[in-house]
Each structure stands twice: as structure tokens, then as C-alpha cells.
Amino acid sequence: MKIYQADSIRNIGIFGHGGEGKTTLTEAMLFNAGLLDRMGKVDDGSSVSDYDPEETKRHISISTAVAPFEWNGSKVNIIDAPGFFDFYGEVYEAMALADSAVIVCSAVSGPVVGTEKAMSMCKKAKMPRMIVINQMDRENANFDKAVEALHDKFGVACVPIQLPIVEKGVYTGYVDLTTMTAKKFDGKGEKDIDIPSALAGRAEELREALMEAAAEGDEELMMTYLDTMELSQEEIIRGLNLGILSGDVTPVCCVAALPNIGVCTLMNNLVHYMPTADKAPIRPAVNARTGEEVEIKRDGKFAAQIMKTVADPFVGKISILKVYAGSIDATFSAYNPNAEKAEKSGTVYMMRGKNLITVDKLCAGDIGAMAKLQFSNTGDTLTDAADPVKFAPIDFPDPCISLAVTAKKQGEEDKVFAGLNRLLEEDPTMQIEKNAETGDVLIKGLGEMHIDVICAKLRNKFKVEASLSDPHIPYRETIRTMAEAEGKHKKQTGGAGQFGVVQMRFEPSETGEFEFVNAIVGGVVPKEFIPAVEKGLREAMNKGVLAGYPMVGIKATLYDGKYHPVDSKEVAFKSAARLSYKAACAKANPVLIEPIYRYEILVPNDYMGDIMGDMSRRRGRLIGTNPTPEGTEVIAEAPLSEMFKYATDLRSMTQGRGSFRSEFVRYEDVPSNVAQKIIENAKKDEEEEE
Numbered sequence: 001m002k003i004y005q006a007d008s009i010r011n012i013g014i015f016g017h018g019g020e021g022k023t024t025l026t027e028a029m030l031f032n033a034g035l036l037d038r039m040g041k042v043d044d045g046s047s048v049s050d051y052d053p054e055e056t057k058r059h060i061s062i063s064t065a066v067a068p069f070e071w072n073g074s075k076v077n078i079i080d081a082p083g084f085f086d087f088y089g090e091v092y093e094a095m096a097l098a099d100s101a102v103i104v105c106s107a108v109s110g111p112v113v114g115t116e117k118a119m120s121m122c123k124k125a126k127m128p129r130m131i132v133i134n135q136m137d138r139e140n141a142n143f144d145k146a147v148e149a150l151h152d153k154f155g156v157a158c159v160p161i162q163l164p165i166v167e168k169g170v171y172t173g174y175v176d177l178t179t180m181t182a183k184k185f186d187g188k189g190e191k192d193i194d195i196p197s198a199l200a201g202r203a204e205e206l207r208e209a210l211m212e213a214a215a216e217g218d219e220e221l222m223m224t225y226l227d228t229m230e231l232s233q234e235e236i237i238r239g240l241n242l243g244i245l246s247g248d249v250t251p252v253c254c255v256a257a258l259p260n261i262g263v264c265t266l267m268n269n270l271v272h273y274m275p276t277a278d279k280a281p282i283r284p285a286v287n288a289r290t291g292e293e294v295e296i297k298r299d300g301k302f303a304a305q306i307m308k309t310v311a312d313p314f315v316g317k318i319s320i321l322k323v324y325a326g327s328i329d330a331t332f333s334a335y336n337p338n339a340e341k342a343e344k345s346g347t348v349y350m351m352r353g354k355n356l357i358t359v360d361k362l363c364a365g366d367i368g369a370m371a372k373l374q375f376s377n378t379g380d381t382l383t384d385a386a387d388p389v390k391f392a393p394i395d396f397p398d399p400c401i402s403l404a405v406t407a408k409k410q411g412e413e414d415k416v417f418a419g420l421n422r423l424l425e426e427d428p429t430m431q432i433e434k435n436a437e438t439g440d441v442l443i444k445g446l447g448e449m450h451i452d453v454i455c456a457k458l459r460n461k462f463k464v465e466a467s468l469s470d471p472h473i474p475y476r477e478t479i480r481t482m483a484e485a486e487g488k489h490k491k492q493t494g495g496a497g498q499f500g501v502v503q504m505r506f507e508p509s510e511t512g513e514f515e516f517v518n519a520i521v522g523g524v525v526p527k528e529f530i531p532a533v534e535k536g537l538r539e540a541m542n543k544g545v546l547a548g549y550p551m552v553g554i555k556a557t558l559y560d561g562k563y564h565p566v567d568s569k570e571v572a573f574k575s576a577a578r579l580s581y582k583a584a585c586a587k588a589n590p591v592l593i594e595p596i597y598r599y600e601i602l603v604p605n606d607y608m609g610d611i612m613g614d615m616s617r618r619r620g621r622l623i624g625t626n627p628t629p630e631g632t633e634v635i636a637e638a639p640l641s642e643m644f645k646y647a648t649d650l651r652s653m654t655q656g657r658g659s660f661r662s663e664f665v666r667y668e669d670v671p672s673n674v675a676q677k678i679i680e681n682a683k684k685d686e687e688e689e690e
Contacts, residue, residue: 001068001350001357004075006278006298006365011077011322012270013098015091015121017114018060018083020104021134023047025257025266026067026080032264033069035352039260048353049080053460054453062453064090064308066097066320066351066367072271077367083114085656086447089396089429093308093378095121096394097322097367099280100128100244102270107133107141107254110149113656119154120630128244128275130251132266136164136171137256144202147252159213160206160252161240161269165196171256174265175203177210178236185261213249214239237272245275277365282324288337288381288388298364301384302326302334305391309378309426313461316372317425320351321382323368324391328382329361335385339375342385346370378428396428398661399444400647403451404472405432406441408465417441419462423454430454437550438472448648473641475678476593476667477544478553482507483588487580489572500572502533503560506584508553514541515555525561529573533558536574540581546590546675547682552667556581592675593667595640598623601650601660604631610653618642619671631657637665 014022024039027047031039040046042059049065050056061082068077081094095101101122105115115131122129133146143164150158165173165182173184175195180203183190195203214236215225221239225231231239243249253269255262282296283305296303308320328334333345349356351369362368376382379393407416420432420443431444445451455466484505491498502525509515516534525533541551561576599620603611611634612622620638627633643662650658670678 001070001075001359003359003361003363004366005363007276008073009075009077009277009365010270010274011079011097011099011277011280011365011367012274013079013081013094013101014104015081015094015101015114015118016083016104017106017112020083020106020114021257022083022104023049023061023080025102025104025132025134025255025263026065026078028257028260028263029071029076029078029267030067030069030352031260032267033071035069051354052457054456057456060084062087062090063310064094064097065353066369068350068352068367071267074271074276075366076267076270079367084449085114085117085651086445086450086453088117088446089427090308091121092394092396095125095127096283096305096307097320098127099277100274101130103129103131104134105131105146105150106135106138107143107146108135108138110142110146111153116153116657123247126247126281128247130244130253130269130273131158133252133254134257136166136254137259137261139169141166141171143254150252154250156209157213157243157248158250158252159210160254161210162253162265163199163203163206164254165199171254171261174254174262175199177203177207178240179233180207183265190265210240211236213243217243217246217248241273241275244273245279280365284392285324285381285389288383288390294389296325296389298325300325301387302328302332303381303383303389303391304328304334304362306373306376306378306380306382307394311422311426311461315356318351318356318369318371319373319376319378320367320369321362323362323364323366325364326384327361327363328368333385334382335388336373336376336380336382337388337390338377338380341375343373343376343382346372377425394428397446397659399429399431399446400660400662401447401451401645402442402444402471403448403468404440404470405443405455406467406469408467412464415462415464416458416466419458419464420454420466422462423457427454435471435474437474440471442471443468446647447651448645470644474595475547475549475670477546477549477551477590478593479506479508479551479585479588479590481589483584485580485583485587487576487578487583489575489579491572492567497564497567498569498572498575499562499564499567500529500569500576501562502558502573502576502580504577504580504584505557505559506581506588507555507557509555512553514538514552517555517557519557519559520561525558525563525573526568529563529568529570530558532570532573533577536577537581539574540578544590545582545585546592547679548686549592549682551581551585552593554585592670592678594670595664596637596666596668597640597643597662598665599634599636599638599643599646599660599662601634601636601658602628602630602632603634603650603654603658607654607658608632608634611650611658614649614653618646619674639668639670640664 065080079094081091103118163175175182182193182195184193211231215221303325304321304323306319310318349369407413488501544551623635
């Protein structure tokens, strides 16, 4: 493939709900561009962009894949994004790579949740977009019904530029509404036909809507349209291009990707209507030395951003980058201002699915890849060391579900965590952390399937298996009343003995932290043994008196005691303190307390009742609600123990439309009936360990 400049490059993301045919459409485009001998199939695991073993196994897209091809004198970088919500981190990477979007929806179901999410992301990013109604070959396909649903959800700015011709239930051709000509598919291409009389009225109606939309974006065109109620073909196309670029117009096309019907026409429309890379906005950037905002110019010094990382067990780390300014070739050593390190020069590639294709250089506006960058990760900038800049980071969604991860085979813990750390490089929405209280190593992700796939990649890429389980809840214990107790440690076995006695008072701490008060007078406990008493208490508090969870929020006062001038030692006073702690806390109304989290849940208004009822069943309580453009934000508090699988349940309740954020707020008493079960289970676990 020859080297293309920004004015001949189009970076187009393919977005939409899972199962709507995005990958099949990408495959058809590659086939039509002459890059494939035959079209692969998602169900067979033979498509170019679904190459990961888990994608082949599950018949879904999991990772964003780049698929460049040449068409009508242009280079088109297709970015095929997953549609399932567990992999929306990949969608954010695709959005960062793309300059415009194709949103795919089904002619059978019309726009669904994934369509809404894709449209929302495009509007937020002010990204030019086109909607493609796919699966026109399916039984019950209904273009008009799908368009009506698009108007209901997104407004009349969604304007068809094609009207399908369907004969006896078969998609056979289309009316081009910009030229008011009809085409019929003949197996080899298209041939001109007259507009079917049955469609003439509908075609005129849609053309009128198209002219109105085209006129909206330009004052001169609007005056012409108001004067004559007509626009020429050239005026319609000019108005459409202006409206698409501004995001005010969303053209609607139709195809049947699986049998590859109408896809060549779509490819022509993409090159005709989707803006070239030189018209796309450049990501905000700052001077890496001063932090001041800078304006990046495409003809300036080299500047690119890594938008995605692939952890390949054979090639190593592959960094997919978007070049915003200048160019890069195999002789150029890029500087990474995020890591403040220079990367060695290396081969520059174009990536098509999993295949790396060597190129002479990458120019501004293009998408390519480099392998084995030592210091660079997703979101990092690569730039000229003489004039370093930093691009704005990619704003990824936060993980919303956590599971405990362990090695399936004993002794393979290091391999598991080494593999997970490699996978962290390619998945910024995944997190690994160790809970200091419970000892669990937690793997965090966007959903249960997301975490399952991470473990599958661990097995496929690094030949090591992990086990998943629900995390332990970091319960704690505390006391609610005051109690006193004596702790006495006396040991005499011949020779030097051990002796220590403490009188202690335990009560709830006003600060919520552990407080130790030395109230000894008269030296009844010598000062050199006081630290041993405090140390013994701190060690003992790691295990509470109810279920063995850490004891917190205690004020411990040492007010009396005894010692022996010969036999008293630090170890004796440590033991005496532990005995006093156990005896007093058992009498001081000990309680189990649990972590309470605050949840900010964003849902469409239709689901408010379900969300609030479900929160009540989870022992949660409503704090308030806030109206938002997307629906309502429900603010609630609930125990962590009831919310581990909330990400999955919320998607189920809202058909994928709901989202949430959470943060820890405090600890609260566990209700007695729930606490009793926790205590019983803790005792059983302790007995099994013994």
C-alpha cells in the first residue's frame, strides 16, 4: 500500500450493539477491496478482525481491531469495535482512533441499547457519523420501521440517503435519494433501473426531508430552499457534507453485509461523505515541559498517541498509534514525555487484524503500529524530543465489579500475576490490587464476562490458569460499651519465670481509631513494659472476639497492674494485655460492622421504580435523585456485601442502559440476624482450617 497523506485518509469506527453485523460488514469491505479471497465468518471464527481465540470461541468481538484498505483513491482505516458492554474499554480506544463513525443497527430490531450508547458517545465527542441499517436480507427486515424508530430516538436529523427496493421479501436494489435514480443488484454490481412506481411517493417524501436537512447547515442553501423548495444534486451533497462534518446531519444507508449486498455502495458513500483526516480535530495537547496548551499542526514535528496495546506472546507488546503531526519511519527515535524516556527506533507497521504489515513511514492523520516499545503504554504520547508535547489521556470507564483471583495450581502464583500484569498493558479498564485486610488479590473489570475473558487470555497467551471466587468482605468488629478486665500472665518452669498483670479499661474511641492511654501511677507497671502492653493489644486486635475480624475503634486505658522485679519481662506483659483484651471486649457489647458504599446510579426514568425496589432488597437506602439529560441519577448507600454482582444485575434490570459509580463512605453495624450467620460461617471456616 502506498503512503497516503491526511487529505486522502479516513479513520472510520464501526460501532453499535453486539450481534448487529459490524465485523461481518468490515469483512465484506476487505473482500470488496480485494484483500481477501473469500469472506470469513464470525460464527466460523475466520474473520480478519476477530482473531483472538476467545473471539473465535464466543463468536463475538472482544477487542478493537484495525482494518485498512484502499478505495477510490483513498485509504480507509476501519476500526471494528466490540458491541458488548463488558468490553467498552475497547470502544473508548476505537473512539480515540476514529475521526468519524458508522453506527450499525439491524433492519429487524431497529435501534437498540448499543445504538443509543454509540450515538451518545458520538454526540459527546462531536464526531461525524452515519447510520447503516444492516441485515436487509433477514426475514422481517423493515427499513421504514427502523427509520421511524431512529427518528423517535434521535430526531429527524437522521435522514435516509437511500431507500431499499424489496421485491417479494428480497432486498434487490435501492433508490439513491441524492440523485433520485434507482439501482438493482445483478450479482456482479449494479445496473440502472427506473424507480419502482410503488416507491415513487415514499422516495419523494424522503428526498424532501433530505433537502431540508441539507439546507439546515448553510444559510445560502437555506435561502435557496425557502425560495424554490428545491435543491440541486450538487447543493444537496454540499449541504450534507457540511451537516455531517458539524454533526447536525446523520445520513442513513442500508446494506446486507452477510451476502455482501450494497456494501460497495456503502464504501462509495463512506469515501464520499465521511470527512478526511485533515478535517478532523486534533486531540488537545500541552507542552511537556511547561504544561501550557499548544496547538498541534499536521505539518509540524512528529507527534502521535498510543491508543491501544496488544500483548502478543510471540511478538511482544504491540502499540497501535494515531499520528497527529509530522511522520515517523524506521530511522526515527521517538521520545515518550509521559515516561520521560526515549524509545529505540524500530520498524513501522500497518496492522490489519492480527497481521503486521511493514510500511516505509506513517504520515499525519494515519493509524499504524510499532512493536516492542519498552517504556510506552496506552494513552502515552510519542513525540519529537526537541519539542515534546503530551496529548490528553483517554478517559476510560472505571471498573465496576471485583473478583478474587488465585492460581489454579499450587506454586503457579508468580506466573499468574506476571501474566495478569502483562495483560494490564493492553487493558486499561482492568485493575489488580491486593486487599490488605482480607489478603485477597482482586481483579477488577467492567463485568463478569470481561473478567472471564481476562482469565481465558491468561490461559491462551501465557499457559497458566487462574481461579475466581467472590472476594471476602472486609468486616470489622468494635465495642459499644465500656468494660474492664484483668490480664494475668504467670509462668514458672524452673529458672527464670514470666510474670505480668495489667488492669485495663476498654471503651469506644471517639476518634474511631485505636487509642492507648497510660494511666499508671506509682510505677506499679514499670515504664519499660508500657510499650509491650500497647504492642500486645495491637497484635491482639487483629482478631476480634466475635468472628475473628479486626477489632477497631477502641480506647484502651492501662490504669493498674503488678510486676515482679526478677520475672517480669516484655513477653509477659504482651500476653497479659491480650488476655485483658479478650476478657473485656467479650463483655463490652461487641458488634460486627460492615463497609457501606455510596452509589451514584444513572438510569433512564423508566427504570426508576425497579432500581429503588432492588436497592431496598439489598439493605440499601435512598439518599436522593438528580435529573440528568440521560435520565435520573439515583444516589444511594448500601452494604458492599450485597453489591458484588450489581454491575451484572443493573444491566439486566435496565437492558444495559444503566451505569454506576461507587465509593467507600463508612462502616456500620451489621443487622443481628445477618451478623449471626456471618459469625457462624467464620467459626465453621476456623474449624475446617484446624
